[in-house]
Amino acid sequence: MTSQPKILIVDDENITRITIEALLSAENYDLHFAENGLQGLSMAAELQPDIILLDVMMPGMNGFETCKQIRAMPGLAEVPIILVTALDDRESRLAGLKAGADDFITKPFDIHELLLRVQNMTRLNRYRILIEQRQEVDHLNIELLVAYDKTIEGWSRALDLRDKETEGHTERVTEMTIQLARAAGLDEETLKHVWRGGMLHDVGKLGIPDAILLKPDKLTEVEWEIMRMHPVYAYEWLSSIAYLQPALDIPYCHHEKWDGTGYPRGLKGEEIPLSARIFAIVDVWDALTSDRPYRKSMEAREAWEYILSQPGKHFDPQVFELFSSVFSNLKP
Numbered sequence: 001m002t003s004q005p006k007i008l009i010v011d012d013e014n015i016t017r018i019t020i021e022a023l024l025s026a027e028n029y030d031l032h033f034a035e036n037g038l039q040g041l042s043m044a045a046e047l048q049p050d051i052i053l054l055d056v057m058m059p060g061m062n063g064f065e066t067c068k069q070i071r072a073m074p075g076l077a078e079v080p081i082i083l084v085t086a087l088d089d090r091e092s093r094l095a096g097l098k099a100g101a102d103d104f105i106t107k108p109f110d111i112h113e114l115l116l117r118v119q120n121m122t123r124l125n126r127y128r129i130l131i132e133q134r135q136e137v138d139h140l141n142i143e144l145l146v147a148y149d150k151t152i153e154g155w156s157r158a159l160d161l162r163d164k165e166t167e168g169h170t171e172r173v174t175e176m177t178i179q180l181a182r183a184a185g186l187d188e189e190t191l192k193h194v195w196r197g198g199m200l201h202d203v204g205k206l207g208i209p210d211a212i213l214l215k216p217d218k219l220t221e222v223e224w225e226i227m228r229m230h231p232v233y234a235y236e237w238l239s240s241i242a243y244l245q246p247a248l249d250i251p252y253c254h255h256e257k258w259d260g261t262g263y264p265r266g267l268k269g270e271e272i273p274l275s276a277r278i279f280a281i282v283d284v285w286d287a288l289t290s291d292r293p294y295r296k297s298m299e300a301r302e303a304w305e306y307i308l309s310q311p312g313k314h315f316d317p318q319v320f321e322l323f324s325s326v327f328s329n330l331k332p
Helices: 014-024 037-047 063-071 090-099 111-162 169-183 188-199 203-207 221-227 230-238 242-247 249-253 274-288 300-308 317-326
Strands: 006-010 030-034 051-055 081-085 103-106
Touching (some): 014 030, 014 111, 030 037, 037 063, 051 111, 063 081, 063 090, 081 111, 103 111, 111 169, 111 188, 111 203, 169 274, 169 317, 188 242, 188 274, 203 230, 230 242, 230 249, 242 249, 249 274, 274 300, 274 317
Parallel strands (some): 051 081, 081 103
16 A cells, blocks of 8 residues: 655744645645744654645744755655745745756645645656666666676586596586577577576586496496486476476486487477577587597597487588588688
8 A cells, every 4th residue: 555645844824834734634645844944854754755835934943944955865865846936036036946846836836736745746757767766776776786707606516626637617518508509699688598507507417326426437227317316306406496497498408319319308399498509519519629527528529420420310401501601610
């Protein structure tokens, strides 16, 4: 339920305060009254009103000075201020605008005009506040996304540090995948999900025992069955996180093959999400050209020969052509 707009009326004339109260009390306003400028400043600071009606000709601190000081107060720089004054000359209006007033109503005022001015000014101020609140929420959302992505980077580094032989692998393949995905025409919003998926592509290996993950020899068939579960683990862990659901394609599907012989689901051809098809060729290239516990890295020529043999088998032929074009510098 929306709270009542707070209106502060600052006027030294009792009859004016009574008249404004009679006019506005029938509306959905929370009315507050001050009898002079100093009292008005104190109440403005405490109330943080939605609008201020301010008399000009007051003893002690006049309305111009009061307006100027209100504008200098934290949280009140944008509050709408309507000067209610018997002064209607050009110099007085300029002085009011210079002090920070938003509008003028001349005494003796038309009660209907006053009501309409207050209604319009209150509505505009509430709209401004809503916009500012939405902007603040957007800013907080951006900060939250940055925090999430920093967390993803932390998870990725933790996994790389677990296996010293593959340290740096995740950042390398993710960077290359982004280049290839951008060349494939994926939009910037999708690329954010590709980045997250790339950084988390092997997160499921946290569920693989060290004796298997770090084994210096080739794995047995039973061990391979366990190793092949890591995309499933990644899906099970990440799918409950709404923020990461658009990024699941790579962690879940990057070991699928174009000809349907991959795992964990044996997807074939375009059943495999495009981002996973793009990631797969980059992942294989980096794996071939990096040392692993069970073998040394291949020379670039040997790795390229293997890549050339895989379009239509492991890789999407069109993705291979794109990879060959974008990363032509890798050819020996």
